[in-house]
Amino acid sequence: MITEFTPYAGLLGGALIGVSAVLLMAGAGRIAGCSGIFRNLLTLKFDGDFIWRALFVVGLVAGTAVTRPFAANATMIALPTLSIAIIGGLLVGFGTALGHGYTSGHGICGISRFSLRSTVATLTFMVAAIITVFITHHVLGG
């Protein structure tokens, strides 16, 4: 699927993600890391922390549902095929658990705190992902 370069929508969306991360830290003292929130929900410990995490995810899905009609790039999305969803999901789940998050936790929140660990993590996963796409799309011709 070809997608159009959308700089203004990108900047606006990115700024909103930043606002969300600041809100969660300033209000509740928490890092807006999606994989960590997901993993903690998996433990099914129904304490007070379960509720705020569940509400974050409810908000995440509702925020997407509400803005979808106005999102030029995401009115429809190109979902992975079944086999890619299974393999990709396993790898993403395994990797994020091993390194405690990546895109939002390290990439946005970690780099914003000038964390060396998060900066190294972000560079590493970017390189791995770029090599993966090169192999699947150009070497294997996907």
Place this chain on the structure above:
Amino acid sequence: MLMQRLTALISGLVFGAGLTISGMVNPAKVINFLDFAGKFDGTLLLVFVAGVAVTMVGYYFTFQRAAPFFGERFYLPTIFAVDRRLLIGASVFGIGWGLSGFCPGPAMASLAYLQPISLVFLVAMAMGALAAKLVPEE
């Protein structure tokens, strides 16, 4: 407690809106960013730059306070090591992200599109996270 939960709900709403407006909930847009040799779409870089810029400034003012507005303390990561676990995790995550175009946030947000494949991805992601528990701590 109530205000903390309300904060989490609003933060989630704004995060979801950000992922959707920027197009990052769309795996094709992510994969095209990673595809320098093909249908390159640089949007993700701007999302990242804007996200980090806002967070950096916001965090700066937030951390002038001793505690969050509605909580007892800031819960900040206590691991600082750049170790094998981090690098292997980042590489494995990067491969999965490059294959599928999904990371955890967009994968959860994509439930809004009511497609079963989102659920398949999330179940696989849960299995992967559980499998990581079998890896011994260093």
